[in-house]
Amino acid sequence: MSEDTPATRHRARMQRKKSVVDERIDAAQTERGVLLVLTGNGKGKSSSAFGMVARSLGHGLRVGVVQFIKGRFSTGEEAFFRRFDMVEYHVMGEGYTWETQDRERDTRAARAAWDVACGMLARSELDLVVLDELCIALKYHYLDVNEVVAALQARPPRQHAVVTGRAAPPALIEAADTVTEMQVVKHAFQAGIRAQKGVEL
């Protein structure tokens, strides 16, 4: 009979954990492109998408990015990823909708960005397509959610797609393989700290 010490208890617990993890990994054998939706009000949605861009570049994969919001500041992610031949980067040509206050202009800008996105979603040489803040364009009904979901579902079978933004509509969540809801536990902005380069910008 083996001794009952913290070390042996830890070992037994970890052995059980290892067999659970191994079983789950063995069970998950399907390889195909996944559709990820990153939504919720918390910080981290777009950063997470850009982390996946970096990860993809580490594997030599080819990436397309469409940003459906152009902020008032130029962003570090745009400055950085435009350097790479393996990344096609498109930023929608207008500012925030609450900056422009012009529904028709916003709709035209969103449609033009969506046309670029559709082109990317049709090309199997792109391994990952990031549609950053697309949910905003859906929230304001600049784009039709059924049309968006249909284009995502018709993409090449091995292509990954990541859609970010608050308030992802139910039809998009339904269509997705992986959905994370990012919840604010707290945010520095609430304490009067402005958006910081490298963190938000």
Place this chain on the structure above:
Amino acid sequence: MSEDTPATRHRARMQRKKSVVDERIDAAQTERGVLLVLTGNGKGKSSSAFGMVARSLGHGLRVGVVQFIKGRFSTGEEAFFRRFDMVEYHVMGEGYTWETQDRERDTRAARAAWDVACGMLARSELDLVVLDELCIALKYHYLDVNEVVAALQARPPRQHAVVTGRAAPPALIEAADTVTEMQVVKHAFQAGIRAQKGVEL
């Protein structure tokens, strides 16, 4: 009196939104390093930290990364970010704790990685320090949470720090400026889809 049309109502709503956003941005004027904690069970914690690394590199900032878990596969983020002189990248020298099943060995490995992290947290030339999966080392009590929080709080005032991992302890959440809890709405893994390069790896 102006016409009441969908376009004018949209404009009025967006004007109100713009003034709220502008006021909040004007009020948030403090510039200093922030401590971010990305926790919860959902996908996106580490990716989000690596998105901030990319963003920082876009601004010409200097970054330190310590990964407190070495997975069974080599990761795209490591392959990618090791290419850059502006990034110092350290990966803990052992596997998952449920792989090694040896509490003492894990504790030594976590302490060695923490020593590297402490060195980074003491150097003001690093603009961002990412401590990926540090919460795992805290969860298993390989490291003392009070010691970790003290080192984070003593870091240079303009340095940003990002800590990721499930089950962030309350003392760490208390010390943080921004905390996001990433919740699983659904995960491809549950549907039998294995971890994919560029997405999880």
